[in-house]
Amino acid sequence: MxxxxxxxxxxxxxxxxxxxxxxxxxxxxxxxxxxxxxxxxxxxxxxxxxxxxxxxxxxxxxxxxxxxxxxxxxxxxxxxxxxxxxxxxxxxxxxxxxxxxxxxxxxxxxxxxxxxxxASHADDLLRAMDRVALVLGQEAIAIQETDPTSEPARACLAAYYAELAARFAGGFDVALSCDPEAVDMVRPRGAFLIAVADGVPVGCVGLTGRGGPVAEIKRLWVDPAARGLGVAKRLMQAAESAARDLGIRTLRLDTNSALSEAMALYRRSGWVEIDRFNDDPYPDHFFEKAL
Amino acid sequence: MxxxxxxxxxxxxxxxxxxxxxxxxxxxxxxxxxxxxxxxxxxxxxxxxxxxxxxxxxxxxxxxxxxxxxxxxxxxxxxxxxxxxxxxxxxxxxxxxxxxxxxxxxxxxxxxxxxxxxASHADDLLRAMDRVALVLGQEAIAIQETDPTSEPARACLAAYYAELAARFAGGFDVALSCDPEAVDMVRPRGAFLIAVADGVPVGCVGLTGRGGPVAEIKRLWVDPAARGLGVAKRLMQAAESAARDLGIRTLRLDTNSALSEAMALYRRSGWVEIDRFNDDPYPDHFFEKAL
DNA sequence: AGAGATATCTGACTAAAGTCAGGCATTATG
DNA sequence: CATAATGCCTGACTTTAGTCAGATATCTCT
Structure with missing residues (x-):
């Protein structure tokens, strides 16, 4: 020090x-x-x-x-x-x-x-304030289930798409991606979870079911100001637990190697890499986990 | 909003x-x-x-x-x-x-x-705290002259070298650079200025003289948390004013195109690009300003 | 049912902070 | 040089916050 x-x-x-x-x-x-x-x-x-x-x-x-x-x-x-x-x-x-x-x-x-x-640089100031607030008050980040069309869920998804567009070399267009229907992320088929810190959403994950024993994890995102605090891990655990509730036996997900933190998280938490299982143009890695 | x-x-x-x-x-x-x-x-x-x-x-x-x-x-x-x-x-x-x-x-x-x-992530937390403190209290950033071997000056220079090493594709080794002697940055030959916010140094600039009417600006650096607040501009103005005090008529500096913010600042504030005037391996752009 | 624990309330305090009117030097101003 | 303004001080308050020892009602456990 x-x-x-x-x-x-x-x-x-x-x-x-x-x-x-x-x-x-x-x-x-x-x-x-x-x-x-x-x-x-x-x-x-x-x-x-x-x-x-x-x-x-x-x-x-x-x-x-x-x-x-x-x-x-x-x-x-x-x-x-x-x-x-x-x-x-x-x-x-x-x-x-x-x-x-x-x-x-x-x-x-x-x-x-x-x-x-x-203040000049209000955007930048708010990001720094977020980081301070989240690191100091990290125990106050709660995971909760919500409708994927709710206001906080939409805010998370907008930030998620913006980040993909910035991180993928060729940009990102949601219309070209296998975008799940909202109804598939609502019980009884699936679920949508957000992480909330003091009323402000800071992360999300979707569990997309089709009624059968296999479901997909989609749209895992954590606010940059909340990274490194274990939020993604908690979101994934909550999604897995929701999947077990719904009788899901197998989870799958697709991702892109540009999202290195996410890939590392999957490998650490018992996911195994499998062959491509869809024709979405964006992902280049595919994982599976048995519950 | x-x-x-x-x-x-x-x-x-x-x-x-x-x-x-x-x-x-x-x-x-x-x-x-x-x-x-x-x-x-x-x-x-x-x-x-x-x-x-x-x-x-x-x-x-x-x-x-x-x-x-x-x-x-x-x-x-x-x-x-x-x-x-x-x-x-x-x-x-x-x-x-x-x-x-x-x-x-x-x-x-x-x-x-x-x-x-x-706190976990103390380093990162401190950087965010710096940004908040500096944006909120930007009027409290003061420019002062100091010895280039003083404790705060050395802290600035260490951060400056670390940043060059990170930003130059081939790294940075101060021994290969035309490193000015400390005595050339002390009156009556030159000067060394730092920006201080509430006791913490957040920026520096050196005015290196050789006793004649020409002097060089060296080692302009601003803490990332203090960027965008006009600190570099104030440091440069203070250096120019010190140069006038010392009877300097012409200022020169060398820089590298990787330091785009600095290049933009020089162009904005009346510097004109000139031919290479030294054989330092790091700079690729050279500027001059008449006082 | 009885003993003990728990949650809140009441009364009787103290300490700290804050307010206000007026007083007394000292300084500025016409 | 008289008058007004300034800066600090004093005395006499009020308000707010905080403490502590019972009192009362309710609950838990045996």
Missing amino acids: DSLATARFRRFARAVTAEVGALDTSFLGRGRPLGAARVLNAIGAGRAEVGEIRAYLGLDSGLMSRLLRGLEEEGLVTTAPHPADARRRVASLTEAGRREFEAYEALSDARAVALLER | DSLATARFRRFARAVTAEVGALDTSFLGRGRPLGAARVLNAIGAGRAEVGEIRAYLGLDSGLMSRLLRGLEEEGLVTTAPHPADARRRVASLTEAGRREFEAYEALSDARAVALLER
Whole structure:
């Protein structure tokens, strides 16, 4: 660890506290102390159980209780006993509370937009921010199943096609490729999985079935900012597990030698190379795995 | 500005506040409230005037005054009237105050090291952090003259040579190149300039004179994380201005077409291409500029 | 059913941060 | 040289955050 590294880290911390601190204090400015605003926003973000919010915000139980009472008196929050355990309480926003939460959200978004519009190289800045966020918070990347036509799925696929176009010497045209139908990637025939970090999709994989015991893995992609963190491996494991659920016995996939990280991953995880099994012009390597 | 951009920014803010906030609260743990610790650290970081500290930390004048009194009673700080304006006051650390400041510094460094050691891909993480810090805080990049054998200058040059080795098809060996003597880059013959962001060097340029009216620009380098922010242009302007100071009338430089950004910069800023003027094996383009 | 654990609430505190009006030198300005 | 402005200080507040010791209701386990 060279001594410059700590200086670089601290330079980063200084640059960022100024901006991010401003984002935090934007929680003020709606006539409510920070503590109460944080609780309101935690509830708005989906945290319902009082104990969970308390742990998340690191609050003393007495303080938490008083903040909740305050929000209740403002008419923003209601609490009720937990249906399965009446010692615990669950909080939820009232109509007015939801409006107030949305006002906080709008404030945060406006701050973000203002900063990004002010910065030169916003694209590049966002990529660097993604990398920092993902490496620091890598435990927060979750794999979830979604419809292949959903908004986050389409965002992943667009990025995937753009990357193929950039990496294949002759470009990439999805119309020339064996593009699976969306219906083949929805249960019961198949599945579509995405990796999500804090609401932002960072990777995807499709399991394409045709109703029989053989299915294909298609469209494995991971955001460059999330590479090296084991996301592709987790996506593949989740796809295999979904395949077993669907009664699939054999998985196949095709790929291109330009995608060296993907090839290495397949070889590491029990896939064996087989002969060409389709006439898609893009792939030059074919793999199979028995489940 | 797509809506995902604000989500990505806010993901970054969340990931970072957890870590950077921890760095901030490391200011506690020395038995002093945060406010007093922040004032002490501001003085230690070189801020002397009370009004300046007040503005920097955003404190009320009454609060500021009390915090200063507290630090004085602890024997960590002394204040004196400003020599040019006795209404203003300047604060400085006592011997004990300096020791206490250094203890805070050590604490911050330890936090930084702990985080970087915990993170996978620390190198890559630091590069992304550099990019974020530099784009956000680009106004804080300062150009300064230094000895070419100083620690930061050597760090820049090592990075410069490493980059040439990576970008030249046949590699780069400094021993084969026309390497200028350090003494030719020190006044009165020449100069060496570095760009510094918050204590970390991010770029350099050498002005190599031989005592006559002609000098050469050598070793222009900018940290990849700081590119696109106008640092190279500012370094070149500072070098030209130093050359004028030294009575130089004509500047020359050699470069290689693999360094396309540099070539573009020279063409943009009034340099004209001339014939080869040395037998260095690496350059393939030669430029001149009259001052 | 009873003992102990758990989750939240209430009351009574303290510490820290922040606000505001006025005071006192000192300096700038007409 | 009088007047206004500036920079800092002091005293008297309020608000916010945080702590801690019970109280209360509920659940788990035997």
